[in-house]
Amino acid sequence: MQKIIIFNSLILILIFLIFYFYSKKNSDNDFTYPFSKEEYYIEDNLERYLKYYEQNQKKSFSDIVREINCNLDYQFYNGVERSNPLDKILILVNKHYTLDKDFEGFDLVKVDDKYAYYDKEYYMNQEAYEKFVKMWQDANLAGCDFGIYSAYRSYERQVFLYNNYVTVDGAEKADTYSARAGSSEHQTGLAIDLKSRTKKTDYFETTEEYDWLLKNSYKYGFILRYKEDKEYLTGYQFEPWHYRYCGVDCATYIYENDITYEEYYEYFIKNK
Numbered sequence: 001m002q003k004i005i006i007f008n009s010l011i012l013i014l015i016f017l018i019f020y021f022y023s024k025k026n027s028d029n030d031f032t033y034p035f036s037k038e039e040y041y042i043e044d045n046l047e048r049y050l051k052y053y054e055q056n057q058k059k060s061f062s063d064i065v066r067e068i069n070c071n072l073d074y075q076f077y078n079g080v081e082r083s084n085p086l087d088k089i090l091i092l093v094n095k096h097y098t099l100d101k102d103f104e105g106f107d108l109v110k111v112d113d114k115y116a117y118y119d120k121e122y123y124m125n126q127e128a129y130e131k132f133v134k135m136w137q138d139a140n141l142a143g144c145d146f147g148i149y150s151a152y153r154s155y156e157r158q159v160f161l162y163n164n165y166v167t168v169d170g171a172e173k174a175d176t177y178s179a180r181a182g183s184s185e186h187q188t189g190l191a192i193d194l195k196s197r198t199k200k201t202d203y204f205e206t207t208e209e210y211d212w213l214l215k216n217s218y219k220y221g222f223i224l225r226y227k228e229d230k231e232y233l234t235g236y237q238f239e240p241w242h243y244r245y246c247g248v249d250c251a252t253y254i255y256e257n258d259i260t261y262e263e264y265y266e267y268f269i270k271n272k
């Protein structure tokens with residue numbers, strides 16, 4: 001009789017221990033499932049989602065996935081990786097992915113003076129340029145006129161520009177609007193800055209050219225790269241003048257889904 005009681009007690013203790021460890025294991029992984037159901041969930045980032053969630057429990061799962069996919073668990077210019085030139089027109093260059101100082105853009109061609117805002121020479125990627133010309137012609141038919149005032153910029157040029165801005169505004173302010181050398185998209189030849197020629201203004205967002213580009217640029221493969229409500233993700237203030245070529249498929253997806261290029265790259269290119 002006594003043996004049976006001891007045996008039963010041991011069985012009960014065993015059941016309790018199994019239950020205890022099983023439920024503990026499950027509670028540690030409670031959030032794996034909801035994260036895995038997120039649209040832009042990347043399995044390799046799971047540990048980082050969970051850790052970030054611990055520190056930011058008021059954020060939604062969607063926001064956590066978005067912010068980790070944009071590497072916001074690293075400070076800008078910390079934990080930097082090299083941009084991958086093999087990505088070609090889909091290369092990501094930002095405050096987490098930077099270019100080597102020797103990188104001199106892809107397939108650069110000279111921009112015809114007709115499209116230049118100032119009397120200067122501009123160079124850009126050939127494919128991007130061909131699409132730009134088509135976009136410009138269609139915009140022109142719609143009554144718009146804009147010119148390029150910055151296109152490809154070398155690493156050395158970016159060193160010069162950034163240092164000038166730091167002298168004027170200090171590094172903290174300069175970092176909100178100017179890229180440090182190696183982290184400017186202009187070094188790829190895929191980015192252009194535009195000015196209106198129908199309305200002389202520094203506020204491109206007040207022009208009809210801006211309105212037209214906002215609605216149509218994706219059809220030619222260009223995206224508005226630094227949007228007003230995405231500053232915390234891109235690390236740049238709103239730049240209504242800065243357009244980036246990434247091809248029609250990519251630009252259309254970004255336009256239709258209102259995501260940043262950072263999010264697109266991490267989900268569709270890096271972790272495809």
Ligand SMILES: [Zn+2]
Nearest residue numbers: 191192193242
């Ligand atoms: Zn720009």
